[in-house]
Amino acid sequence: MNEMISSLVSQLLVKGQYAVLLYFLAVNGWYLVLLVSSLLELRRHMLLITDESRHLLLSSTLSPTISILAPAYNEEATIETSLRALLALQYPNLEVIVISDGSKDRTVQVLSEKFDLVPVKTIYEQRIKTRPVRALYRSSTYPSLVVVDKENGGKADALNVGLSFARGDLVCAMDADTLIEADGLQRMVRPFLYATDVVATGGTIRVVNGSEVKFGRVVKTAVPTDLLAGLQVVEYLRAFLFGRLGWNRLGGNIIISGAFGLFQRDAVLDAGGYLHDTVGEDMELVLRLKRLSYENGGAGKIAFVPDPVAWTEVPESARSLGRQRDRWHRGLADVLWRHRAMLLNPRYGITGLFVYPYYAFVELLAPVIEAVGIGSLALGLIFGVVDWKFAGLFYLTAYGLGTALTAFTLILEDLSFHRYDSFRDRVLLFWWALIENLGYRQLTVYWRLRGLWKFIRGRKDWGVMERKGFRPVTAAG
Amino acid sequence: MVSVDLLHIVMLIELGLLAVAVVLFFAHGVWLSLTQKRLLRLTGAGRDSLARLVTRGTVNVEEMSALRALPRYVQVIAFLEISRNLSGTGKERLRFVAQEIGLIDRARALCADRKWQRRLRGARILSQLDVADPLVQTLLADEHPAVRAQAAEWASSQPSVPVISAMLSLLADPATQARFAVQNALLRMGRVVAEPLADFLQNQSGRAAEAGLRVAESVAEPSFGPAAVRLSQSDDVAIRVGAARLLGAIGDARAAERLMAMIHDDEARVRAAAAQSLGRMQHWQAGSLLGDALRDRTWRVRREAGLALRAIGAAGALFLRRALKGDDRFAADMAQQVLDLPDAAAG
Numbered sequence: 036m037n038e039m040i041s042s043l044v045s046q047l048l049v050k051g052q053y054a055v056l057l058y059f060l061a062v063n064g065w066y067l068v069l070l071v072s073s074l075l076e077l078r079r080h081m082l083l084i085t086d087e088s089r090h091l092l093l094s095s096t097l098s099p100t101i102s103i104l105a106p107a108y109n110e111e112a113t114i115e116t117s118l119r120a121l122l123a124l125q126y127p128n129l130e131v132i133v134i135s136d137g138s139k140d141r142t143v144q145v146l147s148e149k150f151d152l153v154p155v156k157t158i159y160e161q162r163i164k165t166r167p168v169r170a171l172y173r174s175s176t177y178p179s180l181v182v183v184d185k186e187n188g189g190k191a192d193a194l195n196v197g198l199s200f201a202r203g204d205l206v207c208a209m210d211a212d213t214l215i216e217a218d219g220l221q222r223m224v225r226p227f228l229y230a231t232d233v234v235a236t237g238g239t240i241r242v243v244n245g246s247e248v249k250f251g252r253v254v255k256t257a258v259p260t261d262l263l264a265g266l267q268v269v270e271y272l273r274a275f276l277f278g279r280l281g282w283n284r285l286g287g288n289i290i291i292s293g294a295f296g297l298f299q300r301d302a303v304l305d306a307g308g309y310l311h312d313t314v315g316e317d318m319e320l321v322l323r324l325k326r327l328s329y330e331n332g333g334a335g336k337i338a339f340v341p342d343p344v345a346w347t348e349v350p351e352s353a354r355s356l357g358r359q360r361d362r363w364h365r366g367l368a369d370v371l372w373r374h375r376a377m378l379l380n381p382r383y384g385i386t387g388l389f390v391y392p393y394y395a396f397v398e399l400l401a402p403v404i405e406a407v408g409i410g411s412l413a414l415g416l417i418f419g420v421v422d423w424k425f426a427g428l429f430y431l432t433a434y435g436l437g438t439a440l441t442a443f444t445l446i447l448e449d450l451s452f453h454r455y456d457s458f459r460d461r462v463l464l465f466w467w468a469l470i471e472n473l474g475y476r477q478l479t480v481y482w483r484l485r486g487l488w489k490f491i492r493g494r495k496d497w498g499v500m501e502r503k504g505f506r507p508v509t510a511a512g
Numbered sequence: 513m514v515s516v517d518l519l520h521i522v523m524l525i526e527l528g529l530l531a532v533a534v535v536l537f538f539a540h541g542v543w544l545s546l547t548q549k550r551l552l553r554l555t556g557a558g559r560d561s562l563a564r565l566v567t568r569g570t571v572n573v574e575e576m577s578a579l580r581a582l583p584r585y586v587q588v589i590a591f592l593e594i595s596r597n598l599s600g601t602g603k604e605r606l607r608f609v610a611q612e613i614g615l616i617d618r619a620r621a622l623c624a625d626r627k628w629q630r631r632l633r634g635a636r637i638l639s640q641l642d643v644a645d646p647l648v649q650t651l652l653a654d655e656h657p658a659v660r661a662q663a664a665e666w667a668s669s670q671p672s673v674p675v676i677s678a679m680l681s682l683l684a685d686p687a688t689q690a691r692f693a694v695q696n697a698l699l700r701m702g703r704v705v706a707e708p709l710a711d712f713l714q715n716q717s718g719r720a721a722e723a724g725l726r727v728a729e730s731v732a733e734p735s736f737g738p739a740a741v742r743l744s745q746s747d748d749v750a751i752r753v754g755a756a757r758l759l760g761a762i763g764d765a766r767a768a769e770r771l772m773a774m775i776h777d778d779e780a781r782v783r784a785a786a787a788q789s790l791g792r793m794q795h796w797q798a799g800s801l802l803g804d805a806l807r808d809r810t811w812r813v814r815r816e817a818g819l820a821l822r823a824i825g826a827a828g829a830l831f832l833r834r835a836l837k838g839d840d841r842f843a844a845d846m847a848q849q850v851l852d853l854p855d856a857a858a859g
Contacts, residue, residue, distance in 0.1 A: 229689040428519040435526030442533035
């Protein structure tokens with residue numbers, strides 16, 4: 036019996052090896068293409084922004100008006116600081132709309148006391164159905180501040196309400212806890228000024244854990260010493276500077292982080308706003324915008340700005356992180372399923388023929404393939420059809436490739452923005468890059484598989500994110 | 513099975529790459545740390561020398577030599593940092609020092625370079641120092657849009673007839689980046705562009721007219737009137753919208769007459785812009801037309817008509833109250849919303 040199973044496993048492994056090898060080569064070959072692409076794109080970008088007098092150009096009255104949509108739910112402790120930082124952003128035509136999504140704490144009262152809110156009436160067109168608005172306020176000290184108090188309906192619903200009240204040509208969707216760089220909007224708006232077919236832009240989001248924050252701004256960057264936060268620093272750098280930047284040059288961006296993105300308001304309204312019944316509403320909106328622009332005869336560019344424009348707090352507990360990754364993967368699966376008509380459809384240009392299949396076969400199915408790979412290897416070892424030496428070498432090869440790619444991403448960051456410039460930060464960054472593939476990656480495979488399983492079972496809950504809060508500056512700082 | 517030898521080779525390559533990455537990463541860190549300390553020291557010294565030279569107004573040979581001895585990139589940083597905070601005599605002195613130490617000649621050489629990134633850098637230096645150099649003007653016709661945009665930025669401080677003329681022709685630039693920079697620069701030039709822009713708009717259509725109308729709306733001179741009237745009959749919707757806004761900004765009797773005709777336009781965006789402009793002009797004679805527009809099938813037109821009636825004052829309020837009792841429930845709803853608005857929200 037054992038011999039029969041052993042022979043079966045052996046046959047399966049032998050037949051599957053070429054498929055696995057082909058997949059391994061294709062994916063890693065493509066990663067190398069992305070790395071080169073991001074290197075070229077970063078070089079072009081740095082050449083364009085060196086010595087640029089952005090202040091002069093972007094302080095123009097012709098600059099598009101931006102409405103920042105900041106959904107808030109039970110944020111009484113942090114809302115004042117976050118909002119003051121938003122109101123102090125360096126951008127000429129700015130409107131800030133805080134949408135209290137049925138907060139049960141004193142969020143609205145705190146806003147009212149600190150920003151001298153007065154109830155107002157306005158005329159607005161409700162093009163998207165949302166939960167009812169309870170009250171609308173305007174600040175008598177900050178004319179550009181609007182506060183909407185509405186019944187609870189989730190982030191997508193809050194953003195949709197914000198869209199209805201926004202007066203800006205562009206809307207900036209963000210999370211309540213995102214810290215935006217003072218000149219972040221000036222950097223993000225650039226693609227809209229430089230091309231007419233841009234419907235949305237995203238920028239590089241960095242991990243704030245470990246850095247010092249003062250009055251809603253990052254004043255000193257540092258790589259966190261916490262294991263999970265540190266590993267996510269290199270993960271974020273790779274995702275933004277290597278993944279999205281590389282795709283940007285190839286015209287294949289379909290992801291804008293929900294933490295901070297800039298959109299053409301009319302395009303979002305025409306598309307019907309954010310969807311409520313998905314956990315991947317950010318990606319879904321971007322893919323829908325892209326799809327609709329193809330259907331309307333354009334390419335609807337999604338641009339990516341490599342400048343570090345915003346900072347976000349990442350989970351430091353395995354439980355929270357697992358829930359986040361599980362949700363992200365469920366979101367990805369849901370979005371790809373909703374827009375499955377785009378797969379290999381020439382009507383959707385490069386997105387249908389290339390980007391969508393990449394996300395489906397590489398990003399979505401990667402955990403499945405990795406899990407199958409690990410499982411087969413285990414079986415092979417148990418039944419003695421794979422020898423230990425070979426298995427070890429193959430793992431080391433895969434590990435080496437992953438680490439080399441991450442290391443080159445760190446170099447890209449260092450050559451361009453070098454925000455982590457102390458020796459301590461360098462050592463830590465490299466350390467996190469080295470150990471990322473030793474357990475953490477396998478853990479993310481598990482979380483993503485769990486997400487996929489939940490998607491198949493139809494789960495759409497968000498889970499709870501535990502945050503530690505930002506590290507304040509010391510007395511000296 | 514995949515050969516073990518092949519895996520060994522791949523691993524060796526990866527190991528080599530990783531070693532290169534480690535060396536590059538840390539060596540770059542050391543290099544950055546050393547150069548940044550030096551850069552800070554040199555820029556600080558350069559900035560101090562420059563500040564003294566600019567405030568004193570007399571040339572100190574030693575300080576000039578010290579500035580000349582600085583590396584080029586440090587000179588550029590120090591000069592550009594200071595130039596942002598200077599104007600008038602201070603900037604003239606800064607230019608004099610830049611000329612004396614050879615920075616302007618270097619920037620000029622960059623402007624004539626074969627590579628676009630160098631031309632861009634040269635144009636940026638000359639722009640920020642406000643150097644009136646015809647060489648930068650030639651860059652308005654550069655093949656790279658970023659360079660054209662930078663030359664346009666330079667032009668904002670050089671409002672001569674040939675420069676304005678060259679800038680106007682760039683309003684039709686296919687690159688949005690260059691077009692935006694040109695519009696912005698024309699606006700910064702101020703009223704001096706009014707006459708040439710009015711002449712220009714008389715003969716334009718398409719992209720150039722649309723971009724020009726945006727500038728004209730901000731300048732808002734009565735001389736734009738004939739061009740605005742002509743363009744308000746364009747086939748292009750965006751141009752008609754731009755023309756309606758410009759007519760509202762001009763605000764004379766002829767503009768009002770044309771706007772009242774435009775409120776019947778086939779395109780909702782144009783009707784909304786016309787209503788908004790009539791409100792901006794507080795043209796009470798348009799009350800009846802705006803009252804009709806309250807019954808428009810498009811929400812945006814109804815909103816602009818309602819707000820315009822409110823802006824007109826008592827006469828407009830009369831039409832709004834009349835709409836409350838009318839048979840059109842959409843008009844009545846909009847009229848109610850407008851009448852409910854607090855004073856500060858009007859307009």
